[in-house]
Amino acid sequence: MSRLQLPHDAKAGPTKPEVRAVTLDKLGLRPTDHFVDVGSCTGSVTIEAARRVRRVTAVERKPNRLDVTKKNLAANEYDADVTLREAEAPEGLPEDADAMFIGGSRNFEAVLDHAVETDVDRIVMNVSRVEPTGAAIEAFRERDLLDEVVQMQVNHGYELAGATSFRSNNPVYIIVGRRDAGGLD
Numbered sequence: 001m002s003r004l005q006l007p008h009d010a011k012a013g014p015t016k017p018e019v020r021a022v023t024l025d026k027l028g029l030r031p032t033d034h035f036v037d038v039g040s041c042t043g044s045v046t047i048e049a050a051r052r053v054r055r056v057t058a059v060e061r062k063p064n065r066l067d068v069t070k071k072n073l074a075a076n077e078y079d080a081d082v083t084l085r086e087a088e089a090p091e092g093l094p095e096d097a098d099a100m101f102i103g104g105s106r107n108f109e110a111v112l113d114h115a116v117e118t119d120v121d122r123i124v125m126n127v128s129r130v131e132p133t134g135a136a137i138e139a140f141r142e143r144d145l146l147d148e149v150v151q152m153q154v155n156h157g158y159e160l161a162g163a164t165s166f167r168s169n170n171p172v173y174i175i176v177g178r179r180d181a182g183g184l185d
């Protein structure tokens with residue numbers, strides 16, 4: 001398939017390509033999965049998942065951002081059946097998801113409760129600020145979901161005085177959860 005295209009922009013996205021790559025790897029998506037993207041925004045994760053699984057539900061609370069998800073989906077090739085829902089999760093979440101990405105952190109505890117109640121197998125949440133990261137790790141731990149926490153910092157090279165220097169992006173914390181996880185090693 002062609003490279004991911006995101007011709008339409010939205011303020012809070014996209015999840016950066018390198019972070020997406022690790023996030024998708026940790027989600028361990030399978031062709032038979034129903035995947036749910038909480039806070040789809042530009043749709044970058046929705047589209048990547050739609051190329052890997054049979055069914056995707058994208059939930060976004062802001063109508064203008066859900067519209068960006070829709071337009072960016074239209075600019076890409078994918079095979080999945082994709083449902084777009086304008087809602088603030090846990091509202092709008094399906095009852096039969098296998099894997100969930102939480103890119104939007106509002107109500108994340110209630111979202112995790114829904115995931116536990118509906119037996120979601122794999123959950124990944126990305127957070128960039130430190131205090132909410134701590135609260136999210138604790139929420140995963142309390143629900144026996146916590147499997148791994150990855151801190152990721154990406155630096156991109158640029159030319160400086162005829163040589164290469166690096167510009168750093170802010171670090172991102174990738175919290176990886178699995179049903180009945182045993183906690184961190």
Ligand SMILES: C[S@@+](CC[C@H](N)C(=O)[O-])C[C@H]1O[C@@H](n2cnc3c(N)ncnc32)[C@H](O)[C@@H]1O
Nearest residue numbers: 013014015039041042044061088089103104106
């Ligand atoms: C950091 S952005 C996610 C970026 C997205 N993964 C992308 O690649 O464009 C977070 C998004 O989640 C949405 N959001 C936050 N909490 C939400 C919730 N509980 N339900 C639905 N959307 C939510 C915000 O409106 C925002 O668009």
